[in-house]
Structures are given as structure tokens and as C-alpha cells.
Amino acid sequence: MQQLNTKANVLIIDDHDLFLDGIKLLLSQNNEQLIVFSANNTIQATKTLQQQNIDLMLVDLDIPGTDGLTFVQSLLEQNQIIPFCILSATDNPMLVTKALKMGASGFIPKSASGQQMMNAIDRMLSGEIVEIPPAYLNKQDGYTTRQLQILQLLANGLSNKEIARELTISAETIKSHLKIIFQKMQVSNRTECIAHIIKKKVI
DSSP: OOOOSSOEEEEEEOSOHHHHHHHHHHHHHHOTTEEEEEESSHHHHHHHHHHSOOSEEEEESEETTEEHHHHHHHHHHTTOOOOEEEEESOOOHHHHHHHHHTTOSEEEETTSOHHHHHHHHHHHHTTOOOOOOGGGOOTTTTOOHHHHHHHHHHHTTOOHHHHHHHHTSOHHHHHHHHHHHHHHHTOOSHHHHHHHHHHHTOO
């Protein structure tokens, strides 16, 4: 894994102490550029967010008193825009879609290996969009749920800005997704992409 060039603050929100301690140890030992904070509940998490400049949150879906997505939504409503990744044991595709629509940088299963988790966090901190793990991939040629949403809107003739507005994410995020999609399809522009969609019946 490529080390970050600057220090980064990561907040992990999870109510399972054993898992929390394990991931904190993993990240701290394998990337000295990471400063890892932890919280067992939203009260602790809110306090940490008030005291520290957090670069990335790893949020468990199941938090005492609420759930991870509700907590993130409350932050967004307060105009606290903090990159976040859902960390959970669930494999519910509806929750994956909801998290991505809210702007999640990734959705990592707790079953992921330490190396997979470290790589994903490093990529998100570098501004990349993390591919959804294989357990969540749509069977249609390995495209993620989010990528298929973008392709459907692209096929409907929407521009990047219009797609971003429809999915309530930034135009830059759309560009990042399309870059990954184009590489996967081995095409270089939207026209070739549409042709590929039709030929391969991607959607």
C-alpha cells in the first residue's frame, strides 16, 4: 500500500470494542501517517468531530440509538461535509445504494481483509472512489450499483451535471466514476460508452 504523504485523521464509529480495537491497531501499525480516533456511539463521535478535523469517517451501520446513515444524514443537514465510508457486516444492496446516493466514498464489509481495508482507506483519503467489494457487485459484467445508475442516466442523455443532480452527488464524483467505467469498458468517450452499453446490453 502506498503511504500517504501527509498526516490524516480517521474516525472509526463502531459499538463493538473488539472490532474497534483491532482496526485501530491495524491502521496505526501499518500507516504511521494515520491518526486514528474512535467512538462507540454518536455522542462520542460528535464530540470528536467538534474537537478534531476529521478527513475520513468509517461508520458502522448499527450504532446504539440510531444507525450510521441517519447519523451521517444529520451531519449533512448541519452542513458538515465529511468524507465517509460505511463499514458493516450487512450485505443488503438497498443499504449500499442508499449510502452511495448520500455520497459515501465506499462501502466496506467487515469481512474484508486487513490489506483490503487499508488499501480502501488509503485510496479514499487520496480522493479516489473505492470500488464496491465483490460481494456487492452487480452480476452485469461486474459493475457496481452506483455505476449502473450512472450508466442508465448516461444512456438517457443526461450530462454529468444533470446526473450529479439526480443522484445528489458532485459532478467531480461522476467524472471519477466515468473514468473507472471507461477503463473497464476500454472506451475513451461517452459516445463509445453508449455504443458499448447497447452492444453488451449492460443495462
